[in-house]
Amino acid sequence: MTRVLIADDEVLVRTGLRMILGTQPGIEVVAEAADGEEALRLTARHDPDVVLMDIHMPRLDGVAATERILAARPDRRVVMLTTFDLDEYVYRSLRAGACGFLLKTTPPKELAGALHAAVGGDTLLSPEITRRLIDHYTSLAPPVSAPGLTDLTARETEVLRLLARGLSNREISGELHLGEATVKTHINRIFAKLGVRDRVQAVVLAYEVGVVFPRRAARDW
Numbered sequence: 502m503t504r505v506l507i508a509d510d511e512v513l514v515r516t517g518l519r520m521i522l523g524t525q526p527g528i529e530v531v532a533e534a535a536d537g538e539e540a541l542r543l544t545a546r547h548d549p550d551v552v553l554m555d556i557h558m559p560r561l562d563g564v565a566a567t568e569r570i571l572a573a574r575p576d577r578r579v580v581m582l583t584t585f586d587l588d589e590y591v592y593r594s595l596r597a598g599a600c601g602f603l604l605k606t607t608p609p610k611e612l613a614g615a616l617h618a619a620v621g622g623d624t625l626l627s628p629e630i631t632r633r634l635i636d637h638y639t640s641l642a643p644p645v646s647a648p649g650l651t652d653l654t655a656r657e658t659e660v661l662r663l664l665a666r667g668l669s670n671r672e673i674s675g676e677l678h679l680g681e682a683t684v685k686t687h688i689n690r691i692f693a694k695l696g697v698r699d700r701v702q703a704v705v706l707a708y709e710v711g712v713v714f715p716r717r718a719a720r721d722w
Contacts, residue, residue, distance in 0.1 A: 502527055502528075502529050503527055503528050503551065503616055503617055503620050504529050504531045504532065504547070504548075504549045504550045505522060505528060505529065505530050505549055505550065505551055505552075505553055505616060506530075506531060506532045506534065506541070506543055506544055506549040506551075506552045506553065507519060507522075507534070507548060507553050508533075508534040508535075508536075508537070508540035508552060508553065508554045508558065508566065508602075509533075509534075509535075509553075509555040509558070510536055510555065510557075510558040510559055511555075511662075512535075514555070514582075515533045515535075516551050518530075518553065518612075519533065519700055521609045521612060522609075522612070522613060522616075523614035524600070524609065525609060525612075526613075526646060527613070527617060528613050528616065528617075530544070531547045532547050532549070533548045535558075536558045536559050536560040536561060537558050537560060537561025537562055537563060537565055537566030537617070538560045538561045538566075539553065540552065540561075540563075540566045540570070541561070541566055541569055541570065544570055544577070545573075549628070550578065550620045551578040551579070551580060551616050551619050551620050552567075552570065552577065552578070552579045552580070553580050553582055553603070553616070554566060554567055554579050554580065554581050554582060554599070555581075555582045555583075556581055556582065556594065558581050561592070563581060563582075563598065564593045566578045567597045567598070567599050568597040568598075569583070569592060569633070571597060571598040575598065575698070576665050578600050578619045578620055579596045579598070579599045579600060580599065580600060580601050580602070580603055580615070580616065580619050581599045581601070581602045581603070582602075582603055582604075583602055583603070584604070584605055585602060587709065589604065589618075592603065593648065593720055595701050595702075595705050596705065598698070598701075598702070599701065600617065600619050600699060600701060601615070601701065603615055621701075634677045641682060648696065649654075649694040649695045649696060650694075650695065650710055650712070651693065652694045653679055653694055656677075656687060656714065657687050657690060657691050657694070659677065659689060659692055659705075660673060660677070660687045660688060661707050661712055661713075662707070662712060662713050663676055663677070663714070664691075664700060664703055664704055664707065665685050665703075665704045665708060665713045666713070667704075668686045668716065670688070672686055680714040688700075688703075691703060
């Protein structure tokens with residue numbers, strides 16, 4: 502059973518999400534929070550498997566709440582809810598360690614599947630969200646350096662580029678004509694060498710260090 506805490510300042514959104522998730526097998530909504538402060542308290546009290554966190558909330562926004570939750574428990578899974586208004590909060594969420602994003606219009610079955618996947622350790626980065634986010638934000642700052650980047654093999658760098666394009670393990674497997682188990686091994690080695698914990702951080706870092714570039718730069722697509 503996947504235990505979920507919903508944090509959103511809109512009562513109708515919380516009620517709707519609870520009703521939707523209540524019809525999905527293997528999902529239990531253990532608490533609802535109306536702001537980031539309440540999300541912190543209820544997360545500590547109920548110990549959910551995953552927190553479904555709205556970005557914009559009063560008192561303490563979802564990004565700040567995510568930063569505090571993950572500072573206390575880095576292995577906690579936090580999925581951000583968004584209407585996809587691109588601003589600095591979305592990028593901060595990635596940097597804070599959120600394991601992905603879900604649109605508030607996500608169909609019920611996909612929503613439940615995404616939460617199960619998050620608890621299983623997967624990162625929720627669709628190609629659309631990956632590309633739009635990275636295109637917008639990484640163009641605002643020059644590339645930075647990263648320890649471990651030079652330790653990547655040519656194949657690992659190739660896999661990292663495909664990760665940054667939002668491809669799944671299966672899609673990378675097809676693109677490079679490798680088995681999915683081999684792709685997963687490459688990805689785990691990339692994470693270890695770059696000192697990142699998941700796909701989100703790997704993708705952000707790939708753009709920050711200049712391994713790949715936003716589409717409008719047209720250097721790597």
